[in-house]
Amino acid sequence: MLKLLSHATKISGMALFMLWSVGPVLFIVVSSLKQPIDIFAYPPQFLFTPTFENYVSLWNSWPAFFETMGNSLIVSIGATALASAVSFLAGYAYSRFSGTWLAASAFYMIAIRLLPPIVVTLPLFPVVDFLGMSDTHATLIVLYAAFWVSLFTMIMKTFIDEVPRELDEAAFVDGATRFQTLWRVILPLAVQGTLAGAIFVFVFSWNEYLFALIFTTNAAKTTPLVISEVMDAIYGTDWGVLFAGVTVQIAPVVALVACAQRLLIAGLTAGSVKG
């Protein structure tokens, strides 16, 4: 009896946890398939005939939503690539070398990360304007990458620390340059960390709002800005269209994480020192 009670408690706890985590996302996705009039209806309608009306409205009323997805993709891929490259190299430096200046730079990097982003935008806006880089993908790519480089570097340092130095030395003995060692020995063994960090950067860049709002207008405008416009403070939000937009917005991220899950979980470094 006691065992049964314990089992029931566990299942209830798990169900509650699932409801807490998945509930809001499920609500958005399901609501996007409802008639707008039924979304907040009372009593709530759990059984309904799905409709794509909200997606059609999104397509017709907010063409900018889909147009800006291209910008979001360019910026997210660019920022992820840049942050991954820089963080991998920096992580290697912090892992394999030491010194006062390196330690100071690590401290500085973390300290800068602690600044609230809105504060950073104040001096940055005139600088970006002066450089003629307002409303360009490059600005967002550099900003997003810079925002994540500190944390990503520390992730990479931890992963590269796990790669035995003997492998570096063996590569050097074989005549490899440092760059070849990095590319052919360290990177394959640290790919799991790189991928984890890259996903963080991608998801952040895909959803980021503040920097995009301040540094873009039209040419590099990203999708979250359009979503914020759908949340209309003048005529009121069209919830169905909003939920359709959010569903489309989260779909690539969910797909990415689902695809990368195997790589994230797999212990790619396992056995690397066993020859």
Next chain:
Amino acid sequence: MSKTIMTRRQALATTAAGIGLLAAPAIAQERTLTILSHKVHENVARGAVAGTTGGDIAGEWAAQNGVKLNWITADIDPIHDRLQRELALRQSSIDVALIINKYATPRLSRLLEPLDPWQQRAGIAEFGGIPSKLLDAVRIDGNLFAVPYRHATTGMHYNEALLAERGLSGAPTSIEQFIDYARKLTFTRSDGTKVNGLSVPAGAGPFAVLSLLSAFGAEIYDANLNVKADGPGMVEGLKTMNQLFREGVLPSNYATLSIDEVITSMQLGQSAMSCDPFARFTSHNDPRRSKYPGQIKVAPIPAKGGGFVAMTEIWAFAVPKNAQQKELSWSFVRELSSPANTIRAALNGNGPVRPAAYSDSRLQQNLPYTKEEAIAIANAATLPSTFDASAQASTVFMEESQAAVIGLKTPERAAADMRRRVEALIKR
């Protein structure tokens, strides 16, 4: 290990070249006019919403002048954040901005182009058709720095179906009757829907709440910045609202109620009446979203002792002082502000700043509330923003009025604190 895929130098060069390519300015070479506004302004100026009949006013001007329109849209606060950043630059890329009067402070006005000289040189047709109280909202020290384009004036929305369900009919004609209606309309329907008699977006700003309180004679401060926040009208209004909150007439989440929540609750019959701008009529009766299309009506808010009250917010065209094509900017503003185009924009869903527009038969045919809105705007007041801390004063009003309504403070204490805090902001 002799085979190299890419050298470090090559990798760096490729990265730098890639960034350089992406950094290439995306500015077109043709003459472009950049407008910063809310999406709604683009829609009404371009007739972009299906079913509207005013046509593409801005597009026609652009075609005549060989100009490409670059419309930057965002929500209300982000627009003003962006504008202020742009105004701080040596040269702004914004040619025309639509600003809301609550942010039209002296500090902002100093960074905007004075428009009196432009009006004297190449004036907007029949400029006197725009009421002086709307123009006063965008004047500081007698200097015009923006041209009103859209107004949002509050009214009293009521659901006729719910009124009928409770044995009531027609809009309340006095504030006492309005309160009585709100009480009677607070009930639970047969399907279990709990109906609040009255909703006000108290969490979204001072505008709607102040409209209701002004029915009792409440005022925060007058045009000369004399603070009147602890006047008998404010205290009585807060006492009444506190009573309504305790009775469950106002929703239990009163202090955080957003515009969206009020609209949705009206659409679904979860609120029977609301104080909100007239333009919400369209959302309330939208057949896609409303359970009561055509049954939610709007009327002016009755004032204590007779007459009507309303608050109005104004969106106005402004030209940054650091804009680079001011001739073109003014030409655009002048064209969109003409009497004929004011009516056309109204047909596209704009709140017309020229009262004469309400006499237009096409508008009367399209909008069933033109007569009521004309009455409201004739009685409407604006919240002056003629001191730099006016936005903070609005926040103080919200904090203190919410504290009184939900019972954290007595109405007298909240009103006294409001007066003290607002006075300090004005003196600052």
